[in-house]
Amino acid sequence: EYRNEASLVANDFTVLYDKVIRYVMGMQVVGRVKLKDGSIKLEASYYSANQQSAALDAVKNICFDITTMVYSVIGKGTHPRFLIHDGPRVSDVTRSIYLGYFKLMHALEMASHDSPNFQYIITTTEPPPEELQKEPWLICKLDATETQGRLLKCNLE
DSSP states (O other): OHHHHHHHHHHHHHHHHHHHHHHHHOTTEEEEEEEETTEEEEEEEETTEEOOOHHHHHHHHHHHHHHHHHHHHTTOSOOOSEEEEESOOOTTSOHHHHHHHHHHHHHHHHHTTTOOSOEEEEEOSSOOOGGGSSTTTOOOOOOTTSGGGSTTSSOOO
């Protein structure tokens, strides 16, 4: 019975992961989470062909993080519903994928009817979508080139 329940949970989570990765990367991508011998393997295929690259690995991991948070938001799992990604844009990830993170979080917020039960913080090296470049979404503009522009307004050594 435990194995059956664990299998249902794993399948449920994989379906959600697939939805998250499709939202970020496009509907032609299929995402899968495979659990075997205590390890987690993330997969993404584009028109049935498995894809591999450092950038795609970063996207798969970020989508996995987001999926674990969303799973908790919908009342399953134990994620604390607080997630931070620090500058997750890898050099060869397209801007459309990068913007998908913002759009997904905004859609999740809108689905919560202005009472989101999660917090997602993402630091960026370039502007988010224009509609999210104001409060309450953009709360802090930082500039590491000057000490006063840093988060704690000092050099951390």
